[in-house]
Amino acid sequence: MILFNDFKAHLSPIRSEIEAAIRRVLDSGWYILGQEVDAFEKEFAAFLNVPHCIGVGNGTEAIALALMALGIEPGQEVITTAMTAYPTITAITMTGAIPVVVDIDPETGLLDPSQLSKALSPRTRIILPVHLYGNACDMDAILHFAHTHGLHVIEDCAQATGTRWRNRACGTFGKIGCFSFYPTKNLGACGDGGAVVTSDPELAEKLRYLRNYGQTSRYHHDFEGINSRLDEIQAAILRVKLHHLPTWNAKRNTIANVYRQSLKDASPKLKLPVQRPEVTHTHHLFPVLLSQRDQICEKLREEGVQTISHYPVAVHQQKAFHGRTQSGGCPRAEEWAHNVLSLPCYPELPSDQLQKICNRLLHLVNLN
Incomplete structure (x- = not known):
């Protein structure tokens, strides 16, 4: 797993x-x-x-x-x-x-x-x-x-x-x-x-x-x-951990760069969020956008790859938010919630597992 x-x-x-x-x-x-x-x-x-x-x-x-x-x-x-x-x-x-x-910027999710x-x-x-x-x-x-x-x-x-x-x-x-x-x-x-x-x-x-x-x-x-x-x-x-944080963040960025290079040609079925040049990213998460997110998530699970959606429900669609205020609808956030899937991206992720994730995801995207 x-x-x-x-x-x-x-x-x-x-x-x-x-x-x-x-x-x-x-x-x-x-x-x-x-x-x-x-x-x-x-x-x-x-x-x-x-x-x-x-x-x-x-x-x-x-x-x-x-x-x-x-x-x-x-x-x-x-x-x-x-x-x-x-x-x-x-x-x-x-x-x-x-x-x-x-609503959000559809290129970044922010x-x-x-x-x-x-x-x-x-x-x-x-x-x-x-x-x-x-x-x-x-x-x-x-x-x-x-x-x-x-x-x-x-x-x-x-x-x-x-x-x-x-x-x-x-x-x-x-x-x-x-x-x-x-x-x-x-x-x-x-x-x-x-x-x-x-x-x-x-x-x-x-x-x-x-x-x-x-x-x-x-x-x-x-x-x-x-x-x-x-x-x-x-x-x-x-x-203790603060001392190690710059190294860990650098490793997250290295993993993210592997994902970007491996998955960049999978579009339009798989979309990568845009990284602005003004940003020094720390890749707490690595989200991708998939038109058939739920099916691919399930297939990855069956093949031993854990993924999580961040987040599958937009704020204004949560039951707890009912009756509160939104700004004239947020369709881009709703679409993002429907498609977003986060891939494993932690400093200790072994390179062979990282490559397996890329290979399996590309295979599943091309099948669908």
């Missing part, structure tokens, strides 16, 4: 480093908001070249905290993409805000900035672009629109740790960048974890309070916060 992710293979080369980091925490006797979290926050901020990082419980709460820090109120609107993991929407609704989704004007209303306060698949949204166009209309930008970087737009790290363009360290991510914990980053010292201070019940000093609460803290063990693990 060719796995979609192989966590055992991922852990094996660094197991002794991870175990030493965990022992260090256990020996310290301090498990919440201690030296490991503080050190990771500094190291991750340096990695992104941003002044402030605040470790939080997970990527969903990272977005919710960012919205809270910017003063979002119930009934105000947040514009985001119709093609994202639903936790992006969950984070918005946690604050009482209203998600408004817009939010199409030309659609933002269709979603603008007097209640709009924030734009929330999602850097999906390890790709980067067009931040030039998004920031221009936001500045023109007096809106804040929060970046969802759950799948884009290390991705760059015009050689600047995703997460550092808007007021706040939000990251997830779910185990499948390029920088993944051994459990849940997340972070928010910002260049604004006042926002950073407020975010530190908000993640810890709004507590400004022990038992003194100046804000309505939540409990969303990155724990010491996960921070220690992430410190």
